[in-house]
Amino acid sequence: MDRRVLFRCPRRGGGFGVYGSNAAMHFLDFEKPIAELEGKIAELKHLSDADGLNIAEEVGRLQSRVDKDLRSAYAKLSPWQKTQVARHPDRPHALDYIRALIQDFMPLAGDRLYGEDEAIIGGMGRFNGRSVMVIGLEKGRDTETRVKHNFGMARPEGYRKARRLMQMADRFGLPIITLVDTAGAYPGVGAEERGQAEAIARCIQTSLDLRVPLISIVIGEGGSGGAIALAVGNVVLMLEHAIYSVISPEGCASILWRDGEQAKTAAEAMKLTAQDLERLGVIDGIVPEPMGGAHRTPEAVFTALRDAIEMHLNQLVRIEGGQLRARRRDKFVQMGRLQE
Amino acid sequence: MNWLTNFVRPKIQKLVRPKEVPDNLWHQCPKCSEMVFHRELEKNLRVCTHCGHHMRMPVRDRLRMLFDNAQWTEIEIRAVAVDPLRFKDRKRYSDRLKESQAKTGLKDAVVVGHGTMGNLGVVIAAFEFDFMGGSMGAAVGEALIAAAELAVLQEAPLIVIPSSGGARMQEGILSLMQMARTTVAVDKVREKGLPYLVVLTDPTTGGVTASFAMLGDVALAEPGAIIGFAGSRVIEQTIREKLPEGFQRSEYLMDHGMVDMVVPRHELRARLIQLLGLLLHTNPAAEVGDLPASSRRRKALERSTSAPPDPSVPDDYEP
Numbered sequence: 001m002d003r004r005v006l007f008r009c010p011r012r013g014g015g016f017g018v019y020g021s022n023a024a025m026h027f028l029d030f031e032k033p034i035a036e037l038e039g040k041i042a043e044l045k046h047l048s049d050a051d052g053l054n055i056a057e058e059v060g061r062l063q064s065r066v067d068k069d070l071r072s073a074y075a076k077l078s079p080w081q082k083t084q085v086a087r088h089p090d091r092p093h094a095l096d097y098i099r100a101l102i103q104d105f106m107p108l109a110g111d112r113l114y115g116e117d118e119a120i121i122g123g124m125g126r127f128n129g130r131s132v133m134v135i136g137l138e139k140g141r142d143t144e145t146r147v148k149h150n151f152g153m154a155r156p157e158g159y160r161k162a163r164r165l166m167q168m169a170d171r172f173g174l175p176i177i178t179l180v181d182t183a184g185a186y187p188g189v190g191a192e193e194r195g196q197a198e199a200i201a202r203c204i205q206t207s208l209d210l211r212v213p214l215i216s217i218v219i220g221e222g223g224s225g226g227a228i229a230l231a232v233g234n235v236v237l238m239l240e241h242a243i244y245s246v247i248s249p250e251g252c253a254s255i256l257w258r259d260g261e262q263a264k265t266a267a268e269a270m271k272l273t274a275q276d277l278e279r280l281g282v283i284d285g286i287v288p289e290p291m292g293g294a295h296r297t298p299e300a301v302f303t304a305l306r307d308a309i310e311m312h313l314n315q316l317v318r319i320e321g322g323q324l325r326a327r328r329r330d331k332f333v334q335m336g337r338l339q340e
Numbered sequence: 341m342n343w344l345t346n347f348v349r350p351k352i353q354k355l356v357r358p359k360e361v362p363d364n365l366w367h368q369c370p371k372c373s374e375m376v377f378h379r380e381l382e383k384n385l386r387v388c389t390h391c392g393h394h395m396r397m398p399v400r401d402r403l404r405m406l407f408d409n410a411q412w413t414e415i416e417i418r419a420v421a422v423d424p425l426r427f428k429d430r431k432r433y434s435d436r437l438k439e440s441q442a443k444t445g446l447k448d449a450v451v452v453g454h455g456t457m458g459n460l461g462v463v464i465a466a467f468e469f470d471f472m473g474g475s476m477g478a479a480v481g482e483a484l485i486a487a488a489e490l491a492v493l494q495e496a497p498l499i500v501i502p503s504s505g506g507a508r509m510q511e512g513i514l515s516l517m518q519m520a521r522t523t524v525a526v527d528k529v530r531e532k533g534l535p536y537l538v539v540l541t542d543p544t545t546g547g548v549t550a551s552f553a554m555l556g557d558v559a560l561a562e563p564g565a566i567i568g569f570a571g572s573r574v575i576e577q578t579i580r581e582k583l584p585e586g587f588q589r590s591e592y593l594m595d596h597g598m599v600d601m602v603v604p605r606h607e608l609r610a611r612l613i614q615l616l617g618l619l620l621h622t623n624p625a626a627e628v629g630d631l632p633a634s635s636r637r638r639k640a641l642e643r644s645t646s647a648p649p650d651p652s653v654p655d656d657y658e659p
Contacts, residue, residue, distance in 0.1 A: 187569075187574045189581075189587065191570075192569060192575065192587070192588060193596045196550070198550075198554040204550075205527065208520065208524055208527065209527070225519065225550040228519055246507045246515050252509055256429035272513065282517060332520040333521055335520075336420075336424065338418075338420060
């Protein structure tokens with residue numbers, strides 16, 4: 001028998017997940033009915049293997065119900081549900097995108113000042129044959145890699161490394177692709193002592209000074225200053241179920257509502273979904289995710305993102321460097337302004 | 341509490357302390373808890389007369405203390421969308437804005453003024469902490485953009501004096517975008533070769549620190565100011581340890597190489613004038629008011645860009 005155990009997701013405010021012995025699929029709480037149906041399908045398949053019964057019809061019927069439920073659930077996700085999807089432990093992370101989209105990836109390390117911070121992965125490689133610099137915030141997949149990447153929360157070293165790589169890309173005319181996925185910059189004593197704020201500020205300053213194309217994609221969670229440090233792009237895209245906000249819903253709730261439990265309410269008020277940000281004119285486009293989110297069919301989201309980057313990059317490389325810089329700066333200065 | 345308050349019986353206390361005395365005549369120092377008379381406190385630039393603690397200062401008091409003859413001209417800031425998210429937490433954001441406007445008499449948290457300091461034309465953008473904690477929304481972004489554009493136009497140095505908890509959460513992602521906008525603004529000043537100075541005052545945290553506030557050519561800090569990125573409570577919860585003594589205070593930042601100098605408020609004006617004089621190749625203390633500030637500035641620029649041949653340097657000197 002397929003033994004499935006219900007367990008509590010280790011994430012903040014995490015919902016219930018089902019851990020199967022065959023696949024470590026995590027389900028969010030609003031996906032529970034879907035998880036049950038999929039459990040039934042797996043059980044039926046298992047039975048049919050054992051008894052040689054023909055249950056194709058029943059499986060097909062269940063599967064189409066799963067698809068329908070998934071589609072309808074994901075078509076109208078609430079901001080809080082989006083927050084959970086954006087943080088989904090199975091969601092593809094920066095390294096997954098790098099593996100899928102970048103050939104000959106050559107990682108580069110260190111800020112030349114203090115240390116190497118693996119919360120930010122950076123290096124050169126080829127995107128559709130073109131030399132590029134890729135910089136991504138990586139959260140890690142399991143306990144070991146999460147610790148290694150400090151759960152995607154970068155320290156000053158990480159931002160200083162990113163800045164060094166941006167300047168290098170600028171010198172060699174490499175377009176830059178940044179992948180944003182972080183709860184925020186790391187809040188620690190050492191990080192503060194070594195100038196977390198200054199490191200982020202310089203990273204933003206350098207982003208605004210580049211004469212090469214800069215494309216930023218929020219692939220999961222875009223958390224505050226730690227995210228915008230890598231998201232001041234000529235083009236800023238978000239995946240369909242990604243979020244991007246000035247503070248986490250939990251943080252916002254505990255400050256403005258004085259109650260961290262109000263995160264759901266805060267998420268609604270903050271307008272943090274890709275769709276909201278597009279309406280506000282903060283981002284330039286949304287990359288569609290497959291039904292049920294990027295984690296269900298990663299290949300589909302890789303293809304969609306590859307197409308989106310290729311389309312924008314093709315346009316951006318035709319623009320002269322000084323223009324790229326001027327347009328990027330002007331875009332942010334005009335952002336949110338009232339029309340005169 | 342002293343022996344007298346304990347000694348004098350409650351009924352008599354009522355007699356000696358008549359109720360109609362407004363309670364804002366005396367201020368209690370948050371550091372040493374001593375009571376300071378309000379006039380004395382104002383005369384002392386809101387620095388505690390007992391322990392030297394620097395209390396927060398209303399924005400116009402600060403401008404008064406910095407500009408020559410306490411005179412300056414404020415500029416109009418471009419209007420912004422009010423409450424773009426229609427944000428409501430326990431209160432409506434639009435109501436919070438109105439309350440702060442009534443309380444401070446300001447439209448938003450930053451005042452931009454231009455005038456002279458030591459006869460040098462300067463533009464100052466200063467924050468009012470009492471306006472929603474000096475938080476940075478679109479209006480603050482516009483104020484800094486306006487200040488930078490004015491500095492460029494007048495060929496004047498820009499001085500920014502933050503006092504802010506960080507981004508204004510009620511404006512959501514648009515407040516985060518101000519980090520990029522204000523960075524563009526101060527870069528325009530720097531690119532023109534004009535000095536950009538920052539005076540970090542209590543508190544300077546979050547998105548404000550992580551953008552324009554840490555990009556000054558020279559970073560000055562007032563004594564004892566809290567300056568940092570993450571809030572101390574968040575850090576304590578993350579690392580589950582007590583924070584070191586004096587953590588995120590000006591002096592601590594100075595020790596860690598994050599600011600150039602910690603300057604007591606009484607010396608701030610003189611120090612800024614001295615710095616500007618050095619950066620602009622002029623001596624504001626020596627040359628008194630014989631030229632209007634703008635032509636002085638132009639002279640200074642000419643002096644710095646087109647150095648005349650110096651006869652004392654031999655022709656064959658090739659460094």
